[in-house]
Amino acid sequence: MVEILTLPFMQRALIAGVLVGFLASYYGVFVVQRGLSFLGSGLAHAAFGGIALGLLLNSEPLWIAVPFTIIVAIGIFWVRDRTELGSDTAIGIFFAVSMALGIVFLFLKREYTSDAFTYLFGSILAVTATDIKITGLVVLITLFTTPLWRRWAYASFDRELAETDHLSVKQDDYLLSILIAVTVVVAIKVVGIVLIAAFLVIPAATSRLLSHTFRRMTIISIIIGIFSALIGLWLSYYLDVPSGANIILFQAVLFFLSMLFKSIKIK
């Protein structure tokens, strides 16, 4: 148990796991309460397009994926605000276009890219010191913007009421979507593109089952996010299975246990 803490790659993976677990579960409460669960999938596939472009250009994929995913996130909300289409339709369009672009970029590279597999499913071996620095920066920005939790929560409950109180709901939405987009990108090495949407949704959904206030939902979601990331990474080391799958499966167990606990409590 203690030996894994002495291994540099595991140290990096565990630090990244804690940071990413915090970010995904914190923003996840807004994703779940606003009914934007599909947004995680959309942004993850947008990140795939950005990462593929980074691989094609032989540069650090994260540096390309971050702005690429932010542009897609803004595009989704821009289309939603300027048309009569719903968020899910806008996400569906950007999701497909980004994925198609990613496939074209990988095809243009014309050589086998083992990295692509790592980005799809997550790997504890793939986390670098640069990844931790970038993720740490995102955590700092998130901590700096925690006063916005109260505005985002208010608008998550009722947009119109927040607008009547002269809150800049649209600007807040854009900022929130940008931060969710960045979170998705920095979580990819640990969880993988395929499963990142679940990482945003399951801790928040589990904590929703156990909470009667939004504050409590946020706190429990963060605890589940961090705890499940650590357990998932630890299992990944011992079972030699991609880290993302372990984390999500462990979160799913917690979700179903919470459902069971709730149904017993109701009876």
Next chain:
Amino acid sequence: MTENAVEVNNLSVKFKDHLALSGLSLQVPQNSFVAIVGPNGAGKSTFLKVLLGLVQPTNGIVTVLNKKPQEVDPTLIGYVPQFKTMDRSFPALSIELVYTGLSQRWPWRLSKIEKRQVLTALDQVGATHLARRQIGRLSGGELQRVCLARSIVRQPKLLMLDEPATGIDVIGEEDMYRMLETYQKQSGASLLMITHDWHAATHHADYVLLLNRKQVSFGPPGEALSEDNLRKAYGHIGHEHTLKFLVNSNG
């Protein structure tokens, strides 16, 4: 000089090719109770949204408490939306919902002073016992009371209510009107209330605004809700309930 709570001059609102409101001109004196009446799709909610600064007029001038709607201090305005539009699956207690009326933010933690203010507002609407109840477990009438507490906790100068009697039983409805009148007397606030209940408009309001995309009438209930005006607004008034109302209200 008496200032008006609301002044509207030749207001029109158009959404793309749909004319939602046209030619509204009225003045709402301070400390008055105005009922906004009209058929479905008459533009009643749109009119309130213009006053709240949520919808921009296409034409005309609107002032609320002597300012443009977007420039009014939001703490001077109390707003009770239609409760059916609220997300009742949101994890929240009644006390937290009322708090949003106090601070225009969702609460992380309530101070003792804030808690006292919120409980006082809940007490004013007879809903202290609902303070710790989840909003998803409130009945329609209970949620409406909590929303009323939310709107008065900030001691507004202008209170706007969108069909506040929906979901409330007859006794609860009378309690609500009594509470609104008491609040109006104590605070000197003005009230604008959308309602489909002509009886309530006649018995509780000082003025009635009868709308059907355009202003059919504005004035004391007896004048504004005349048979002629009601015909103009609703097309026909042959229903038994309508005739009974006209006989009762015109003696």
